[in-house]
Amino acid sequence: MENSDTIPAALAATAARLPHGEALVDGPVRLDWTQLHEQVLGRAEWFAERGIRPGDRVAMCAPNTHHWVIAALGALTAGAALVPINTRFTGPEMRDVLTRSAAKALVVADDFLGVDRLAEIGDARPEVVLRVPTDWTEVTASKFAGTVAPDDLADILFTSGTTGRSKGAMTSHRRTLGVAEAWADRAALTPADRYLVVNPFFHSFGYKAGILAAVRRGSTIVPQATFDPVRTMELIEAERITVLPGAPTIFQVLLDHPERASHDLSSLRIAVTGAATVPVPLIERMRTDLGFDTVLTAYGLTEAVVATMCRAGDDPVTVATTCGTAAAGFEVRIDDSGEVLLRGPNTMLGYLDDPEATAEAIDADGWLHTGDAGALDERGYLRITDRIKDMYICGGFNVYPAEVEQVLARLPGVTESAVVGVPDDRLGEVGAAYVVRSGEVSEVSEKDVSAHCEANLANYKRPRRVVFVGSLPRNASGKVLKRMLRVEGKEAP
Template identity: 55%
Template structure:
């Protein structure tokens, strides 16, 4: 019987693949057997610090072997994983901690030259947190005297793993859903594993594959279609903390990387890299892209110039991870202009107003502590209302044509203008503001802020950088006398976009 919890899947992978490399990062190689041992050890320490089943653990850091161990140890101990965007500010992470009542926080202190632990402690009272730790060293620092640190026997750790059920909440990934405030999309173990299995089967992933993971682990794609796919297939994963095109090409050539999923910007960077002609990238066999409009010529160049045999596009969202996917052999035009067909276990249809509706095994359980938003997103028949306007051809291939929401995608990351606007309205000299996504050759889209007031463009950008992750910071600022609004007072963002 196939494993349907993450602890069971990890044990199965260790038994099946044993001494085969599971992760390679720099000079470090970790086998599947080693991975299980490291996860069991950390899970024991988490339990010793008082972590109870179903409690939440926030992990804040870039891709690394330690991130993987921390995430898997969380679920092995029967707790729930809450990944935080590595580029978030301490204020944003503090909000996740407060809203999830997380009892443990693991932070990669010093990433990008910042003092994350000190900043987080300053930004939040951390009332629920009993243990904090430095993710880079997998250390834990007990907080508070209500639960004493204790030694935990191996059989207690295994009992925790045994007690995890397929329908237990494995992870809570934050997304904005249908409004500007972040919501926690909850997925069960069976869902996280099931969607990874469907993707791996469509991609033909095997233990012979070497998978360069540029997609961040805090994102559903890097975590579920990265870490979990590796456990399912025995593929060796190469985590990348920050994308550097020269380093990426060197890794592909030296390690004979076969899988490189990522946003279109990754492949555009490879195609335009000055040193590409001197690199041998012929080992690449599968590339999966999406998250933005993909030019037909990009798909053609990926196949012809990068020599990637299988280039496909897909559509997904945090609330459903992967919904549609192209198949091997689809023509370049179809791959570039559609997101493919529904994957096994999922179905699609077009609802009122052209809105894409999706239903199936991998639609989230719901939003954390928000039954109203859950009911708004998932109707009584189980259809998830995506907020995207789309079309389906006779074969079921999906084409996204517009958004009902104002969300835009910058470098593969969702940006929700309402959140940016809320932050900018706190700046003295900003009387009114609206943010829209505008086209950008490298990032797909970037933010443009239309500002009413006396604050300068430099002041607006600097203020945003202090409070928001870099990908949310507007790249353009335009001053305007008054924002265009309809009779009900809603900003007419279509007018702002058309004038940009």
């Protein structure tokens, strides 16, 4: 039915190889690979019975639970393309993704983080809606006659754009599996591993380096809906977790938690981190105090997912100060401007309905322009030195200031604004908004700005600091000098 380079075929192969191996553990739900495969086939049939055809888009807006895993794999098995939606998105952000992707189905959490998402999307509601857990019933099938090819579209992952509008990075089954396999290879995943997936499934890290990497290798998937340090430690102890990737802040919180000593964390084997500056002492403490045999860092982006990654045996300084060597068949080079360029078999197919942005991102020679500045050492290890783009990373999530600035521009009384990322001990970086008020309406307050952002932006995108200024610093051509604001932002209260 499917070629071996498709996600449904990868799941079928693992189920045949490890029929009784534990595949998915989510509270009382415990499935072996045979059972998971049967439920995925059943869900694929469920989608097909409701008119979902190969090439249609199925959106997912739900937390990390077994529902997400089964529904997503079911949609892919039915031949649909997956459209993960950030669970922190506001109503307008969700509507934008649903409309532009032309999603025909939506799997959505009834109530997660206190938000009624169906009510927020209004008339953007797709034809088929599966609410979880309310509408969830177990459906199984031993066979499903769908057809999926390696070069069929597997997923569209929307990432905020530097121009202020999100862009949908499209990837095929072959390429999506390629990055999952590369991550699994560097992490040396095996069927004996038990993988606690804290990274959100809507993110490429949780979906491709999480679910699909585990499917490829037969590792047990243990999802966690939201990071809670005590619950995380309880799961590590109870489920004998061996693999725990995440942003650096997760490990810092675990290390500093007063209850850490009361939990048995000795099963931990490997950690993979990145997405922010990683101090050398943190790597050392992750090994000595949390007991990881191996700690790796990696570099990627939605358009490529896994570009470089460290290897087991790399010393703490290398792990902390570099992103490792090229992975997943990628070539890495630094152009004359210092920008990191990537070329390989697993780059995205392009941006959804945006050939101009695609041509700007991937040049005629196939090089993906990352927007990051970096350097390669004599060993071929990549070090990210700066960001050519204005993007910063808050708690492991990319934030593009242009998007935030466009939202602020719609607030009456604001003439213009500039948003920059500034250091934060807990989240790595947070947004600082420098706002110029209009002469007619000068009473706009920090509270007004915060309320406006709360209504229109996901939590991680909202500026944590608001500074009202008479004007923004500019160069001779009129471009805002964000470098000066970043320096000032380090001192901001």
